[in-house]
Amino acid sequence: MSVEVNQLISYLDELLDSNNIKDFCPNGLQIEGCSKINKIVTGVTASEALIDAAIENKADAILVHHGYFWKGESDPITGMKKRRIAKLLKHDINLIAYHLPIDVHFEFGNNIQLAKKLSITNVKPFPGIKPKGIVMQGELPTGTTANKLAKLIKLNLLREPLVNAVRDEDIRTVAWCTGGGQSYIDVVANAGIDAFITGEASEQTIHSSREQNIDFFAAGHHATERYGVQRLGEHLEEQFDLDVSFIDIHNPV
Incomplete structure (x- = not known):
């Protein structure tokens, strides 16, 4: 079963009450990809390693706790930021992120x-x-x-x-x-x-x-911070009959 991106984001915004939580980054859809979602990869941070794993798993969307466009970060899309975003755009993968709402x-x-x-x-x-x-x-x-x-x-x-x-x-x-x-x-x-x-x-x-x-x-x-986004992904799998998998990219910090 698939779900429209806009439908999924509207559902998550309401579920997590994201519009009423002041945050340090935009919550919701951060990078637009394909219009229909069948498969989601969840993880803590939208690192290049997680993006590579999502590409390998042929995911339509990545749902994370730590996304992009933080207050105070450098604006130019160069270097690490360019590589990450380029891969998302090339493979038409949606990046969905909720920070404080998931906390x-x-x-x-x-x-x-x-x-x-x-x-x-x-x-x-x-x-x-x-x-x-x-x-x-x-x-x-x-x-x-x-x-x-x-x-x-x-x-x-x-x-x-x-x-x-x-x-x-x-x-x-x-x-x-x-x-x-x-x-x-x-x-x-x-x-x-x-x-x-x-x-x-x-x-x-x-x-x-x-x-x-x-x-x-x-x-x-x-x-x-592994367990919030993982449990949220499980809920989406149940709610929309989607294929959702949590991928834990090791980080000792």
Whole structure:
């Protein structure tokens, strides 16, 4: 079965409420390809390696979390950008990207999918931070040590996390933001949360962890953001009877 590109984009825009989320890049259709879609490849980032995989799989569209045309990036279409876009245009492949809308969605978002991976319960958006759901909070089923939580992260995300454990007590409450969310540690610590999980760490993050007595876990930007776009692709496969496959391009960051 196939679906018109405009129909698919309209469906995704409404599903993800993308028009009401202020972002750092355009959400939706970024590069136009063929008018009908039968096969979709999903992935975290629209890298050249993912494009090559989509070409090999004869995909009509690529759906990603990290697309193109970010605020502050260089405008000229040269070098790496030219090679990527040229391949998409040559093979008539649509590039569809949703950034923050995929992070925050309460069913298909990166944050909610990470909670499921780590068996976090009583999940809810952390108050006062926009867009709603960019930082989440919840509880572990039973109190656990930082070492045990690190092992759980490694087991489920297939990546060794960077850990800064500073507390003597078990972890019961946790907050998280997938990807590059390390700057939220201060507001989370101020709320008395036991641990904060994100994808990356900055130099100052460790000092915040130490001085505010909050355990910190950097589980990888890529590793924490695999699951939203993958689950969204599965939904599209069910909704439109499309051929959808997730391709994980390895990235150690």
